Amino acid sequence: MRGFKTIKKQPTQPQYEVADVLNVLGSRLEDLGLNSWQLRTLSALKKCRTSALGGHIDACDECGNISISYNSCRNRHCPKCQSKNREQWIENRETELLPVPYFHVVFTLPDVLNKTALHEPKMLYDFLFESAWETLQTFGKNRGLKMGMIAVLHTWGQNLSLHPHLHCIVPGGGVDESGTWKNLRSDGKFLFPVKALSKVFRAKFCEKLKHQLSLKLNENQREKFTENEAGNYEKLRQSLWEKPWVVYAKKPFGSSKSVVEYLGRYTHKIAISNGRIRGIDDKTVTFDYKDYRQKGIKKQMVLSHEEFIRRFAMHILPKRFVKIRHYGFLSSTWKRIKLKNLQQKLGIQPKEKLPPKVFQPKCSCCKVGNLVTIATFDLRGPPQWFLEMSQSQPTPKK
Template identity: 30%
Template sequence: MKFIDILRDHLHEFNQRYERQITPSMRQAIQAMLSCRTNTQRISQWACQSCTHTADFPLSCGHRSCPQCQHNTTTDWLAKQQAKLLPVEYYMVTFTLPFELRVIAKHQPESMYKAMFSVAASVLKDFAHNSKQLGGDIGFTGVLHTHNRRRDFHPHIHFIIPAGSFNKDKKQWRKSKGKYLFNAFNLAKVWRARLMEHLTMQLDITLPASIPKKWVVDCQHVGKGLPALKYLSRYLYRGVLPDNNIISDIDGQVSFEYKDSQSKTTKIRTLPAVKFLYQILQHVLPKGLRRVRDYGLLRGNCSKLRQQIQLMLAVAGAVFPLVAKVKRALATRTCPCCHQPMCFMGIHQNGLGNSRPTSLTITA
C-alpha cells in the first residue's frame, strides 16, 4: 500500500474536510506526489542493449516530502557527514518545543523553526565555551523533526555533537572525557528563557498565557557518530512515513505500524483515511526551509580546520572508525521483450523526442 495511492483515492474528501488547514506548501507537495512517475514534463529514455526495444519513463517528482523519492539525496548527505566523523564520543542533544507553543509553529512554521535553530545553537555554543571540559569551539549538526513516532505534531531538533572542542588561540584540540557533556536541566532552563525572549522581543509574537516552567531537553551519550547519523537520515528526504509501514486501507480506515519509544515494541495505529492524510501532510515544511544545518567546526567552510584536527588526532594515536563507502543506487530497467538490462540514453522533454538529451541522475 502506497501513501500516494491513498492520497489519490481520498483526495476529494480530504480537500473538503481540511480546506482551511491546507497550506500552499501542502498543495505543492500534493501536486508533486500525484504526478510523481506518472505525468512529468521530462521523461527518461531507455534502449535495450540486446534488441531494438526502446521505452520512455516519467521522472520522479523529487519533492522532499515524497515517500518514493530522494534516496540519492539521503545517501549523499550521509556520505558527507561520514567524512566529518571524528574518533571521539558523540552525544545527541534534543530540544523539544512545549505543547503550548506548537499552535504558533503550525501557523508560523518558518519563523518558529528558524528561531528554534538559532536559539538552540546559541545555547550549545555558550555551554561549550563555559564548560571546564571543553572551553572552546565545538561543531554540531542539527536536524529538525516535526513528528513523533505516532506521527503526531511534535516539533523538536536533534543535535549530533562530537565530544571535543578546538582552542583557536592555542591551536589545540581538547577531548571531553567520560560519559557526560552538559546538564540537561540547565540546558532546558536557558533554552526556555532564550526562546521566549526571542519570540516576544525579536519576532513580536504574543505567547499563550500558560507556559510550563519546565521544558524538555535530552542529552544522551550515543557512542560513535555513525549510528546516530543513520538514525537521523531516515526521515530527512523521504517523507514522514515509509510506504512499507502502511499496512492497509480498508473501508476508509488506514493502519500503519510504528515502534513505540517506551516499550520498544511495534504497534499499529488506525485512523480514518482523510485524518491519516492530514496526519502526514501537516509535516510538510515551508518551501526553502532547511531541515538540516551544520554549525561551528562542522560547517562547510571549516573543512581545512577539520582536516587539521583529524591530522592532530591521528598523530596522537587516535583510531579513526572504518566507515563503508556509501554507494548511490543506480537506476536500472529490464527490457520487457528479452529481459536483458536496458541502457539509460538521457532525458528529454515529454513529446519532444528530438530535444537534446541531458545527463541527469534519476531515481528508478
C-alpha cells in the first residue's frame, strides 16, 4: 500500500432517500398506528449508513486515499442494502439452470383482500404462495410430471398501494416418475391456459380461506370470533368467487441464463427505490411512478410525509417471513440429491456452487484500487488519530 494521501467521505447517491422522510417526520411517526415490528424496521432504515451504526475507515491499496464509511443496516426493506444480496442470489441460481424453456408467471390477488392483507399478512401471503404452487402442481400431475417453481412475493404497486402478487419462474416441463425430463410441448411455446390457471388458483385460495374460517369457529376460539366476524369472512369468500382472478404468463425467455438475470431484478426489490424520490419539502414527498393503466406512462405523485411512510410501511413483511420460495424439483431438498443427475441427462455439466465472494469496494478517488479497512469505530465516532489527521489536512482551494 502506498503512503496515505487524502481523506474523503464516500459519496452518497441519490439526492433524496426514504430515510430523509423519516428524519423530517420525526416523532410524528409514532402517531401513524404502526406495529412494533414496522417501527423497528423503519428505525433501522433511518440509521442506515449513519454514525448511529458506527463505521469503518478504509485506505486504497493503490493511491493511498483514506475514506470513511458508515455501516449498513442490512435490513431487507432498506433501499440501500439490496445489491450485494441480489448478486449473490443470481450467482447461486446460475448453477441450477436447465437447458429448457422457462416462463414468467404472475399470480395476483384481487383488491378485496387488501384489508385482510393489512390485518393478517402472514396468513394471506402464505395462502398466496401455497395456492400458486398447488395450482401449477395440479396441472403438472395431469401430465404425470413433477413441476418446479421459484416464487418471489411483491406486495406493492407503483404508487405504493397494496397489490400482493407473486412473480414466478416456471420451467416449461417437468420430471416424470423415472426422473426423465419432459417438455409440456415439443416447441416449448406453451405452459398452461391462463384462464384455466386463474380458475384453479381462485378455487385453491378460497378453499384455504374457508378452512381458516372453520378453524376460527372451533370451540377453542369461538368466544374470540364473533358472529359478525364470521359473517364478514363468509361475505369475503363469496365476493372472491364473483371476481375474475388474474394469472399472467409471459412468453418463454430467450435463454436459460437470461431467466436468472431477469428474476434477479425482482428478488430483492423493495416498495420504492431512493432513485424514484424527486423531492422532499417540509410537508410533502414527490416521487416518480408508472401508470400501467395508461400504458406505463411516467407520472409524479405528491404525498404527505405521513401518507408516504404509511404506504411504505404496508410493505414491511412480517418477522422472518420468507419472500423467495423454491418448489418441486427446484426445492432445496430435491436439488441437493437429484439436480446434478438431471443436468447431466440434459447434456450440461453441473456447476459447483462457489463460496460467497468477499465484497471488495473500489476506491472512489482513483477508481482502480481496492479499499482495505484499517480501523472500525462504534457510534461514538472515528478514533482520535483519524480526527487529528482530518484536521491537519489543508482545505482544498475552490
